[in-house]
Amino acid sequence: MRLNKALGQNFFNNPNLADWIVSLATAHQPQTVVEIGPGDGYFSKRLYEKTSRLILIEKDPELAGLLKLKLPNATIVNEDVLDWRFESKDLDTPIVIYGSLPYNISKLIISKFIRHPEITKMYFIIQKEVAEKYTSKDGQSSLLSLTANLFADFKILKIIKPGNFIPKPKVDSALIEVTPHQKPKYTDIPKFERVAKAAFSSPRKTLRNNLKGFNTSNIKEEILNKRPEMLTLNEFIGLTDQIVL
Secondary structure (H helix, E strand, C coil): CCCCHHHCCCEECCHHHHHHHHHHHCCCCCCEEEEECCCCCCCHHHHHCCCCEEEEECCCHHHHHHHHHHCCCCEEECCCCCCCCCCHHHCCCCEEEEEECCHHHHHHHHHHHCCCCCCCEEEEEEEHHHHHHHCCCCCCCCHHHHHHCCCEEEEEEEEECHHHEECCCCCCEEEEEEEECCCCCCCCHHHHHHHHHHHCCCCCCCHHHHCCCCECCCCCHHHHCCCHHHCCHHHHHHHHHHCEC
16 A cells, blocks of 8 residues: 555554554444544454444545445545544444544644543544643643643553554654543633643743733732743643633
């Protein structure tokens, strides 16, 4: 199969690890599984046996055609996943989403789906460095971890070495588990995102410097003297609450 470099294609090549990943992804006995970027169907054929409905979102038309031949009873969507309209009302629950995601758009894909609390679980293979940002511990927060964890919990399940892919990527990958919250931890999402973006505009500077464009008179000095990475999500929610836009 010809690789499409523009789509960031790397095909998985470890059957035992693939079986283990699929067993995790289907442990909740999902009625619907959506696979993002199934490629040549390496995981798809395994998922096919574990669910009542399998939906495969594949942008590459050549691969989409191949999948239709391999898995005629699956629903094949030949579309960019970022353009695909996720309509959960038409899907039986529990719903699980799985994907070995292209590194260049993994954040956009995850951001799209974590805003759907009706999804039971998501399992993604992404770049290890990015996975560590989603799961950063207190005192090591990032703009990505704070905004994403408003909507979901993230857990690294396994580090995956380059040798498990063809061709080999230059960096390690990680399998993450994502569990959407039933509702976001903060209601005014635009306000939170605006404050967070400003707070991390210069990550090595203090919040006092980064939030000069806001009224911070209600915020304690000890908070303003911290760098943004030092705040937990709950502390950042409190900070956002006290800022008047």
